[in-house]
Amino acid sequence: MKNILVIVGSGHKNGNTDQLADAFIRGATEAGHKVTKVFLGNKVINGCLGCNACHFGKPCVQKDDMIELYPLFMQCDAIVLASPLYFWTISARLKAFLERLYAVAQEDEHPAQGRYEKYPAKDCALLMTAADDLFWTFEQAVSYYRFNVVNYLGWNNKGVLLAGGCGGSHSKRKIQETGHLASAYQFGKTIYPV
């Protein structure tokens, strides 16, 4: 049994991304995992100020909803990032959450090239929805995930589910008309094969 934290970086309750995350959660829960879902749409999480107080032994100076998320993050085995595609990348909400993890960085005496600190070891996965479904639709978002989440934060990638063709920006949301919810359910069920 793993402790999985699902962060939904959408503002729409029951929107495409929230539904995709819920399908994943159904599968993961049925597989016996403990899953905690955080919907960022009703949270206030500001971007990192870069003040570096946290790197001088102090807690983050910002007293927003991130305070309640730090313990959830520290305790989880896996973190699943769910986001709508906004202007070719993850949503600002989710980016702000990731920036604020700077406050839990640990000193690394021998960092690899291009790294300056280390982060708690986690498994991770990415779930994304978008209106388009072209071969380049998710390129920037996946690149960011690989560079920052997997390579920089150093987390172990358990998989990426890219749900294109969900409508939404100029048409109605229609993830239920796609096969993506079934894929997300299967992903949740099999993220830790027995």
Ligand SMILES: Cc1cc2nc3c(=O)[nH]c(=O)nc-3n(C[C@H](O)[C@H](O)[C@H](O)COP(=O)(O)O)c2cc1C
């Ligand atoms: C500000 C904004 C930017 C968006 N940018 C893109 C984009 O670059 N490519 C795309 O295919 N869809 C884009 N969309 C559409 C959403 O990614 C899509 O509708 C998504 O499934 C919405 O998820 P939600 O229901 O969780 O809000 C954008 C929507 C908004 C509101």
